[in-house]
Amino acid sequence: MSDPSALDGLPLPEQRQSAIGHDLARGAVLAQLAEGRLPGAIMLHGPQGIGKATLAFELAAAILVATGDEPPHRVHEQIAALSHPNLSLLRRRPKDSKSFYSVIRVEDVRELRDALHHTRGRAGHRIAILDSIDDCNPSAANALLKTLEEPPAETTFFLISHRPGQLLPTIKSRCHNLALRPLRDDMLRSVVTASLAGLDGETLSRAVSLAGGRPRRAFETLALGDASPVASLLLWLQRPDSMPISAQLQLADALGSDAQGPTMSFAREILADWMASETREAATSGADRRRLASATELWDKANALLTEADSVNLDMKQTLVVIFDSIRKHCALSTPAEPA
Template sequence: MSAAAEQARGAAVEPDRLDPFSTPRDVDRVFGHDEAIAEFETALRSGRMHHALLLVGPEGIGKATLAYRFARTVLAHGDDGEAGDVPANDPVFRKVAGIAHPNLLVIRRSWVEKSKRYSQWIGVDEVRRLRAFLGNTAGADTWRVVVVDRADELNQNAANALLKALEEPPPRTLFLLVSSAEGRLPVTIRSRTRTLRLAPLADAPLSAAVRAALERDGVEADEKALRLALTLAQGSVRRALELVSGEGIELYDQIIANFEALPALDGAALHKQAEHLAGAGDTERLELYLALLLGLIERLIRAGATGQGASEAEHKLAKALVSKDNLSSWADIWERIFEARAEAFALNLDRSLLVLNTWFGLQELVQEHPVEGAA
């Protein structure tokens, strides 16, 4: 595929973009992940770069942003002994951002015109593009980079096709595989990569990354809401931006109000919430809602066990709902909600019922395991 065709294709296909923010390709600075960057740069300078790197870590912490930083560095400096990032005004930066560099191939989920939605998995036809890309003798004397985002979305046939390329990679080729769910990848693929494990961002780089994104893309945010978003984000830039730019804070407030009412539940209000969350095309809203709910339960469990790690409102909830005697029950319901969420999305089950059953389960837990002395 020509660079012009790839650029046109890239403009239309952005399955994981969080509007209105820039794509990871357009971001000119990585916050945090200093150890991974140092390891990569040392390997490049020494000439001992592994042919395939697997960037693993939680959702939204900058894995794809880091992968494109690595891609720019290799395409600009792979042969000159340099290893620093490429400035935004460099032609290589602009070509990578536009997926217009002839030595870059991006493999990801594709847009299905018939259904007007993105495919659920990366199909084998996407990976088959590797054959022409790697067989292009015009790039044989320079580095070539393949970004697979996200590798855990490869279907079985696509994974098998990628494995063949990983088993016999051409010289001076770097595969960058991005994954938030390493366990979904076949062991055969994992065994042929070098894994870089990336942790959630600490408070300082998280705040810097989120504020930089807001400034870069001209999105205004209330400072109080921003501070709350940073607290709830659990080291994820994407989660913080979802919270501060959309209805995330409103969803969080609804969850807090429901918890404060337990074991009572307002049936009419709960059904209204479920309908709002389960509407067609609202997958991202429901995913955010459930992520916030699961994150809150995690923090309540931690606060119940240690007395630390929660905001004032969450600390009050922990005192009212969680004790050392019922910690295991809270851990069990976290696991049940997590599994029910995965099953509902995988099998396209009734999502309003998922929300209702989640709260009925929480109501039952609080009724059966009350905290002694709680109001």
């Protein structure tokens, strides 16, 4: 096991090494490389599953080829095998043969720091990729900050972040920050069909429509299938206040049965997107202040509940019941009353 977020049957970012889209971010780094002024740290941030890690490995390959003394095909082969001596990768480490640690630990960051201060194994620049920095616990984040404050010579860190707003401001200030956006539908189709040939048009269109510009979500949609409780969640979120209570109880039971599984992971992304959309709409549509206050409270409450469930291993089914009930109450508040 090398990647805790890997999807079965799909190449890892280090194997892909070619991201579709993100031309502005790619161009910015390649221009810095051509001018010989690569920064010590580059943060690629944006929604999860849009190709940030793939782009990081693509840019790492370009840097290692440009500054090293090996042919491109050899560099790409070594990156794919994670065997290039000038490339370091930090992800959540395996805990045992079946699971990973829930965070990147301080000892993991210190091990990376020590490796980068050793004599380099080959001519050229060195690259360290953190996928993702969001996984660092507070001690690991502080240890990383010290490394970024005094980086090794001719070394560039690529920090992948899905939630940059939650990072230490001092870490972000040490980085050249590049925001990546979800892909257009035509780009997303290209990503999916490059890995999964032979999809019928209806299936592909459904995956693209649910993905919101995120290739990972499209692949998850295809893996879960039509009978997944995720489809029921999407239907329920269209009108939560009009659905019977029994429906949300059944939904919580189906989703929460495997708190760490891909279905629940996908469901959490959908819930986060829905709540974020509610908050944005309430803030920009001129709705009454109660709706904005309710949406903000719902966002804070749901995230706190999910974080608590993760940290102390609470029953995910019961956590979802509480969140769904809060969503129902918010929607009832937001729905205009029928005229008498």
